[in-house]
Amino acid sequence: MARYANPEVLVETDWVLANMNKPGIKLVEIDVDTKAYDAGHIPGGVGFNWQTQLQDQVRRDIISKEAFEKLIGGAGISNSDTVILYGDNNNWFAAYGFWLFKIYGHKEVRLMNGGRVKWLNEKDKPLTTDLPKITPVKYTAAGPNLELRAMLPQVFEAQRGGWNLVDVRSPDEFTGKVIAPPGMSETAQRGGHIPGARSVPWSTAVNQDGTFKSAEELQNIYIQQKGVDPKKDTIAYCRIGERSSHTWFVLKYLIGLNNVKNYDGSWTEYGNVVAAPIEKA
Amino acid sequence: MDHAVRVYENVFEMLPSEENPTPMVRINRLNRTQDFPLYAKLEWMNPFGSVKDRPAWAMLQDLEARGEVGGIRGVVEPTSGNTGISLAAMARARGYHARVVVPNKVPLEKKILLKIAGAELDVISDELCPAPGLGDGSINLAKTHAKASSDKYTLPNQYENEKNVEAHFKTTGPEIWKQTQGRITHLFVSLGTCGTVTGTSKFLRSKNPQVKVIAVQPTEGHDVPGLRNVTQLGVSKLFDSSLIDDILEVDFRMAYKRALDLSQNEGLLAGPSSGLIFEGALEIISRDKKGFGVMIFPDNIFKYTSNMVKHIPGLGAGTSA
Numbered sequence: 001m002a003r004y005a006n007p008e009v010l011v012e013t014d015w016v017l018a019n020m021n022k023p024g025i026k027l028v029e030i031d032v033d034t035k036a037y038d039a040g041h042i043p044g045g046v047g048f049n050w051q052t053q054l055q056d057q058v059r060r061d062i063i064s065k066e067a068f069e070k071l072i073g074g075a076g077i078s079n080s081d082t083v084i085l086y087g088d089n090n091n092w093f094a095a096y097g098f099w100l101f102k103i104y105g106h107k108e109v110r111l112m113n114g115g116r117v118k119w120l121n122e123k124d125k126p127l128t129t130d131l132p133k134i135t136p137v138k139y140t141a142a143g144p145n146l147e148l149r150a151m152l153p154q155v156f157e158a159q160r161g162g163w164n165l166v167d168v169r170s171p172d173e174f175t176g177k178v179i180a181p182p183g184m185s186e187t188a189q190r191g192g193h194i195p196g197a198r199s200v201p202w203s204t205a206v207n208q209d210g211t212f213k214s215a216e217e218l219q220n221i222y223i224q225q226k227g228v229d230p231k232k233d234t235i236a237y238c239r240i241g242e243r244s245s246h247t248w249f250v251l252k253y254l255i256g257l258n259n260v261k262n263y264d265g266s267w268t269e270y271g272n273v274v275a276a277p278i279e280k281a
Numbered sequence: 282m283d284h285a286v287r288v289y290e291n292v293f294e295m296l297p298s299e300e301n302p303t304p305m306v307r308i309n310r311l312n313r314t315q316d317f318p319l320y321a322k323l324e325w326m327n328p329f330g331s332v333k334d335r336p337a338w339a340m341l342q343d344l345e346a347r348g349e350v351g352g353i354r355g356v357v358e359p360t361s362g363n364t365g366i367s368l369a370a371m372a373r374a375r376g377y378h379a380r381v382v383v384p385n386k387v388p389l390e391k392k393i394l395l396k397i398a399g400a401e402l403d404v405i406s407d408e409l410c411p412a413p414g415l416g417d418g419s420i421n422l423a424k425t426h427a428k429a430s431s432d433k434y435t436l437p438n439q440y441e442n443e444k445n446v447e448a449h450f451k452t453t454g455p456e457i458w459k460q461t462q463g464r465i466t467h468l469f470v471s472l473g474t475c476g477t478v479t480g481t482s483k484f485l486r487s488k489n490p491q492v493k494v495i496a497v498q499p500t501e502g503h504d505v506p507g508l509r510n511v512t513q514l515g516v517s518k519l520f521d522s523s524l525i526d527d528i529l530e531v532d533f534r535m536a537y538k539r540a541l542d543l544s545q546n547e548g549l550l551a552g553p554s555s556g557l558i559f560e561g562a563l564e565i566i567s568r569d570k571k572g573f574g575v576m577i578f579p580d581n582i583f584k585y586t587s588n589m590v591k592h593i594p595g596l597g598a599g600t601s602a
Contacts, residue, residue, distance in 0.1 A: 033406050040429025127429035
């Protein structure tokens, strides 16, 4: 059976249970709705709020290097620690955190396969409401490594060919039937997709229990079925950059494509740009 | 207790049974087909206002009998509202607490009612882009409370609890059989946890295997609280397709249109899920021509006035000075 291109980036829930109390292992839950963390988290895990702690609160951007250092050091995580990320919504926001950790050069970072839902549904996996005792440390970030991030000019450039553009939103968002899932406050002026993009919804990459599909299945889906060309550079996008982080993780680390970028501006940027070309259906 | 006199020592004595069934009312102006009389079973006549009184009471009785609730240990439940209202009101009247987790899209009226009934309320973001099989956020948050704070909460879990089915097998089914004197040919229901359809169908089929069971579901991406499209049914362990003859998919906006029709033509102040079921029943009447239909109307319209304004054009007009 083929292995993932970078199997070390993924840990299973059983591994976390066996290793969570070891020195140098730091657990971080990243949620869009931190009610989940408050209601119960893996013992020893700290909780990050994607909206308020991983986003700059003034301009639309990822947090600055200084803010990242303050956040991570304040959570008691040092540069040499192995960080295990997991979260709600099938690890979308944890995958975004993984992307951010890599942008700021953290070496040992992993995703817990299946996220908090898998842990929750396994009888032998404990949850607690106790907050971890944290001793803040000094953390020094590297980077930022902006090779991992696509900005709007590159998205326009990618439309001229030579790139894979992967739209990971739901089919109705891709066709423009809806601009965003119902009830979302972040939206756009127009519905549709970036010209030339292929629709591969994020959920294509996961099994019924939320774990990632096998290396063969992922290769087959993205490369053979959906026509993502491994020889080309790739941009993944969604609505606000969280679902696309999940697919970015799959393409870059599990399939092992070169140069995969997450376009975190995604549809809420592109679909608002005056005169930008859009395809529907 | 004497149901004829209707004087009770506590509210729980009012809960439905074969001797004290919820009423069935014939549809007259909106169904002129003489060969296919159609009755609505008015579940909002239950003491806590919906069909969910039945499973809520069955689940709580079971938990009490097993010593799982009482004192500081209450219940936590994922709900679109009705089960939570029943559970919270019942739990408080029995001396313990209830926490409920609802999706944000549940109408404000239901959220307020939950608080009035005494529930601790968690409101969570609606599903953004769900993947099949992964459960939904409200179920997962309720499970988290039950796992992380097991000293405070136990999870009845209407989506998996066989008592949900049993409640309908023991009450709804026998009531309908007795009320129709065995004449029922078609049962019309909606799909949510699937406790109603599974329990009621099992009973009715045990009496007459020919009874047709029609489940009516809203279109995908719907806005009818409490109901599930078949694509969302993975969360319910109680769904048994062998007990259902037809699953009709109806444009969810018809739920609101038909609820209005029922109010304005039959005097039945039925909620949107009842409206959806009624639309499905009309389709089957026009297909099968002959029969004796019973629709289970889960609740009334009072909790959905804001949703009605959203989905019935012009309804909100002229309501302010």
